[in-house]
Amino acid sequence: MLSCRFGGSSGFRLELEDNEDLVVVRSVRRGARHDISPLSSPSRSAQDRLTPLFGFPEAGVGVYASPVGDAPNIAVVLNEDPEIEFAGRGLRDQFGAPVVYTENVFVKFRDDLPESQCAAVLAEAGLTIKRTVGTATNAYFAGAPAGTGREVFALAERLLDRDDVDLCHPELVREVSRRAMAPQQWHLGPAVIDGQDVVAHANVVAAWAETRGEGVVVCVIDDGMDVTHPEFASAGKVVAPFSASRPRGADPRPGDGDNHGTACAGVACADGVDHASGVAPGARLMPVRLVSGLGSQDEADAFKWAVDHGADVISCSWGPSDGNWWDPTDPVHNQVVPLQDNTRLAIEYAIERGRGGKGCVITWAAGNGAESVDNDGYAACDQVIAVAACNDQGRQSRYSDHGKAIWCSFPSSNGSPSRTPGIWTTDRRGREGYNIGDDSAGDAAGDYTNSFGGTSSACPGVAGVVALILAANPELRWDEVKDVLRESADRIDDNPGEYDEDGHSTRYGYGRVNAAAAVRVARDKRALSVFVAQN
Template sequence: MALAGAVLLTTAPTASADYIRDQQWALNVFAAEDVWTESQGEGVTVAVVDSGVDASHPDLTGQVLQGKDFTGGGNAQEDVLGHGTAMAGIIAGHGHGAGNSSGVMGLAPKAKILPLRTLQTNTDRNLDETWGAAVKYAVDHGAKVINLSFASDGGSKTLSAGREAIAYAQAHDVVVVAGSGNDGVSAVSEPAALPGVVSVGAVDKDANLWDKSNTGEGLTLTAPGVDIVNTNPTASKGYGLGSGTSDATAFVSAAAALVRAKYPDLTAGQVINRLIKSATFAHHKGLKAPDEEYGYGIVRPYSALTMDIPAGPKKNPLGQLSSSSSTSNKASQGTDSSSQAKKKKSSSSNVLGLVGGIAAVLVIGAITFAVIRSRRKGGNGGPGSSGGVSQGAGYPPAQQSFPNSAPNHGYHPQEQSLQPPNPYGQQPPSQNR
């Protein structure tokens, strides 16, 4: 297994913690302060099947459960790769300092993280039997949402161990969320392409699809996944900036945790239904759900918590993976395109980097800070470097348009020159996945 992006570290002095918080553009467009008046994810455990989670990171202290290491020994609360900790921060970071005003805040800051380490380094293979065992462990230890921020290697199919594990989770009322992949192809990778899994693509701060985000039939939702500030213990100052459907997956997992906390009587399928029916196509006109680039739309946590949406059937609107079936409608639909047909049918080896590592992780230090400050002064505001990595979110206010649940939710007065997006309403999800 290899990360799809480079890693850049610096030894620059620490940037101000307030600066870190200021770069969390996704919280602004989600109107997170309004979201948190409705739910903060309290009482919900989100399993992060990944490279482990650094429980000592100041923005995650007290949030990380003991978990389990599936790599042959070790501690799931350690993370030498940094990817799992980054996902955990997006989901349940609580910041630090006075009033927790410094550092990274997650979208569901009172949710608990169950770290399940299935690989340690970027050369480890994330085998189906390994992550499958972790998924089953998550179910048996109280997780209500499972975050799978990885995608299959070379388009390989999920083997029986992985399929059985996801079927087990679905049978036990757990929401499973996975990234669509970072190949930029029109085929959703597995395990995201499996029936009943919430498959997630990535959009940028303008609510436009990220060009590396996998698309195609079977895509469920999209979420912020470009220039996302994260908690990263491998960075010299503990923070990084990344892009990928990994990050988008973590935001949707957090949104599911918010809904499960506010509506504990809803089944996993009803939670998914609420996420789907509250999503928006934003400024993208004329799309029909499910769209192959945006799915049912861009996730809107506030709307998912507040819209008047009937609970609906208890079954998962995305289908159900049968534990005894080796094929499925969703899997076949997600792999029959000409693009997917060209992919290798190799043994399943899942790559974290395909989903989250394609954009480099880098330290937010004085160098980055200086670049962003110079851009702001110059009014440039565009992406900062090649290779799909931006070294800062120094965009002008007018570019912060994003889907929101109601007028003024996530729109500051100086940003209202843009037309508010037309929210995608409550069309019923298609059963034909």
Template structure:
């Protein structure tokens, strides 16, 4: 797919949507270009002063390969850092004579590249901020000696790993954990599965990680070499990736630190966060690195969690993710796990284009007594939750590996939650290596548990959608249950092909009243009778263009024909934007999972806050994603009270009706 995109030039491709199966990723890419890439890039182009790096995206006029690209780079005074996502015609050039960050484009350098007869396009890369979620440089702790139960792992930090086995330690609620012992008891420990930690590096010489380290699947995109070891700093700032890696694959019974969720799985290190500014090419190459060696990509970072940023993946990065879910793992699809964000109640993770993407599994966190953590963001795109801090002492977090062979009990934030989910998914993939990326999402919905999770402030209650699935605006469909997911994975039958349907649009601009609510409705047949008919929902997007005198005071709700009401945008008190608004931004909800999309959808827009605001909803498009055929038809029901039983019965009743 030819890509001449610059920051504010995005092609609209809405009228080229097709049914998408695993083999049809180019049409999927086209759809995403409209839904997400254009939305993100257009909105970002209007943001505050842009930064330009010394990196350039270069496209050659044919598939000339790495050696030719290197010669082209050298004769023009550049260095070729390698291909973009393995392409033979797209490359990442850098000019060492330019500052890494500048406020103006270097027109002479761009012209020089474009003048080369073998180069068809050259784009200087913008720089942007990406932040680690939940980093807190707390004290590093040495090993401790504590008594263990007979059948427990003998690792000295295991008693502190309450998210693996909650016995009530540190004020926690007994049995509120990931239920990993039930998975381990089935003989499943993550064998032959690799999770890539996309972060600030991994201490691959750590005694708890070195035997589970996959060097072939690892790379350093910050320094452009195969050794993603963290850069030293006095405050141990670059311990983040090592801590995440230990949660997934720390070895068992070796007398060091704790144990990983999938302790026989492998981890790969992808160092990509440790440079002054992120670029689209670094992100894209990271998310597309070795997609047939890597099963799961775990990301505990994202746009700044300041409650006023609206940001997400750029063009090349979206192409990498789309290719990953459609071609990775030899066609089964890579699993991208994302931390939902640490902006607290003043932020909304639907304004984070990574966490709110359909192609990622967005994971929120809870503390060990079932409450949400104070830093948890809420949004309708969160699929499930795992764990972060303790209850009585917030500084007692997740026990895991730390830099230079050390251990910590202080890892926290949704940064700690995402790798736990990656570990659970690694267990599921060992139990059934044929699971697709969509199977993992369906399994997450069907096996996550409400357990004892609750909103400490009483804002968000557990609600049942139209087919009997319980969800919560904070926790998604509940806390991951490794034992249940592994058991169902073994019986699993791949879900039917997925389709994308344009459910209709409202194109006429409507004023949002200063007081009251703008209510718009769309009647849709969900592409009935066409190649893209959707009868059973997975993800739903409301693609919205809106401007207001204060973006942060906007609330948006979407209600399905079966009556499920999702808050797709909450108030963000720190967001003072009055110029950019939202430009074709795809607000996403998972709350209508399994429902029937035909009928009337309702969008409500209103302002909240003490000061009167004004605004216009310029456009709204409803995008429906799901299957034409009923999922789960061939799955046996062993528990009549399970989510699977409830949803299957709802689907059967609907068919009879």
């Protein structure tokens, strides 16, 4: 049994066990798909007995299911191949979810410790500093020697037991769930679709009489964005583009099959010059590409980049894997995924340092498992806004998660029955995205999709509303923005018992966001603060 702790020595303990139905393979070639390496004939035969589950191409890592009990034998064969750097049995946590460890460690020392002493402790432990982590004082991302393997868990535990260490855990990564469900922008205002009135919108069009989000920067952290799209082409639209995953740098464009981020960015802030408008078309877009595993240090680095380069709003439409929403017996529904310390500190950094100390506003997709969001350490974090999805009839989308952490909801897809296929938004241009050039799926050129959805779409929708709020009142703190959303939301599906005495529903939060009402509340708060200051 292996374990590590998040939140310090008395924090949440994650336990991991060997599993003989999992094989983790790391190929020599980085940046290539893990399942198409040029393997030898014996290795290919061994790999044919495996079923791909997920992978991290930027690290050359793949996670596979094997016939029960066969994992050790398959690993032996694969380790003989010169194209394979490592193959071994996989780990599952106490909830059954596959988890991949690296030979890297996140460490945070006490704030009062000199840097030289921090470096000395790491060196004594055999760790090499890869980079300092600027989201907290005396925080480091360090690497253990190659071949350390599972001893990295014991190494991290020994460090955490020291009096001068606050936090320490190995870098653990999981499969990332992009929370999407597969020119009618009915979510923005009243629409007629196939002769039917659709009025279950977020009242965005009415808000545009006051503001379209000018002066606000929305950062979308996702699997890459097609920044060549005409809806992101206005002067100064794209700011500080970045890829937090390999290859790291200034190019946030998506890789093969990575269509999710372009659609999310369009929902938030597409210009509306052609066929799709975002909720905040006047806002600027900071595209940050992240395709590393859930919990990676790259994930934390993405937040720091956003904060340091002027993001006001950060939209995250991803998280732990969801259970099948249509199957209440799916054991994934009961998995608890903690927020790891490296990412938690990065979120705190965004709250404490963002927007000159007023805090970045972070929206998070609640999830598409029709399960409890409270098991998801990301969306349930107190410092983010967990967004649920509601449908074109003003009710909960069938897949949308529920729970105490839900703050608000936003119109999105539903599945059958539905009057609409989903949300019309930007797609990767041409034949690269969800729509490969079929006007029944969007437009004939393939630049737009008509069926984006899930809480993936709801989350950037609320990020766009936040941009409108901040444009109306840039002095609001991050928590005051949450209050504006709460005060202005519409209570939908308002049946007896749906909302508690505080006005909260476990399905809708405080209700469906009302952009026009939110802008009015924000503007009134600004007028009041000016009046108080003058008197």
